[in-house]
Amino acid sequence: xxxxxRTSLKICPEYSxxxxxxxxxxSKLWNVCNYERHHYKELGLEKYPDWYYQKKAHKxxxxxxxLPSQTAQETCKQLDKAWKSFYVLKKTGGIKExxxxxxxxxxxxxxxxxxxxxxxxxxxxxxLSLPKDLKSYxxxxxxxxxxxxxxxxxxxxxxxxxxxxRIYPPKNGKCDLIVIYEIEEPEQHSQNGHYLxxxxxxxxxxxxxxxxxxRTFILGRKYLSVSGKQKELSVTGLKTPEIIKVAA
Numbered sequence: 223x224x225x226x227x228r229t230s231l232k233i234c235p236e237y238s239x240x241x242x243x244x245x246x247x248x249s250k251l252w253n254v255c256n257y258e259r260h261h262y263k264e265l266g267l268e269k270y271p272d273w274y275y276q277k278k279a280h281k282x283x284x285x286x287x288x289l290p291s292q293t294a295q296e297t298c299k300q301l302d303k304a305w306k307s308f309y310v311l312k313k314t315g316g317i318k319e320x321x322x323x324x325x326x327x328x329x330x331x332x333x334x335x336x337x338x339x340x341x342x343x344x345x346x347x348x349x350l351s352l353p354k355d356l357k358s359y360x361x362x363x364x365x366x367x368x369x370x371x372x373x374x375x376x377x378x379x380x381x382x383x384x385x386x387x388r389i390y391p392p393k394n395g396k397c398d399l400i401v402i403y404e405i406e407e408p409e410q411h412s413q414n415g416h417y418l419x420x421x422x423x424x425x426x427x428x429x430x431x432x433x434x435x436x437r438t439f440i441l442g443r444k445y446l447s448v449s450g451k452q453k454e455l456s457v458t459g460l461k462t463p464e465i466i467k468v469a470a
Contacts, residue, residue, distance in 0.1 A: 224404055226401065230398045231374070231397060231399065240352070244289055244293070245331065247285045247288035248294075249330045251283070251285040251294060252330060254280065259271055259301075259305060272302065273299050277294070287353060288359070289356070290353050292335035293332050293334060297330075305322070308321075329391040349371070350387070352368065375399075377401070383404040386401075388401075
């Protein structure tokens, strides 16, 4: 079973620079591949450039090499999904005159896949790999000599199998993260042939059917009644000084 958890953490200026550069590189890679899809005939390509073509054709590009390999491939894949959605909408008429995927003006999130993430059971820390070209650029341009990114948060303790880590562009020394991790499927109870079906409603909290005795019962009317009385008591039970204080 896959679960997701969103959180944020503080990062040092060096990490903010590295992550910000990767998010910038991802937006540029998106735009290069998107331009290729818009103008593939003008560029002399014989076939429409799908994800399988683009993830191989752009391996040597500057922006591709500034990202971990799987992260770059995932950026191309997200673009591919966007184009597929566009074609489905165009075919089905789900949206009148849908627009194709747009070019990115701002930095976009980067996604680390499982191979680029290392975490130990019970540890608060994740270690993320960095591409060789990016490390060289950071050393030469900013004097940053980080070999890995180490992210620390207590939520990582119980995440033994992290599948994806989506990192958003840093802002004011903080970075938002979405962690997708896997847990074991909960053990199911043995079937005993006795079931309860529940239908949630607006006027009634729920309508239930018990397969054991064939009875149907409604819950919620009493709840609404009690809720209304509580509101009434909360209004009529106020003293004059309290009313004046609230009004002030």
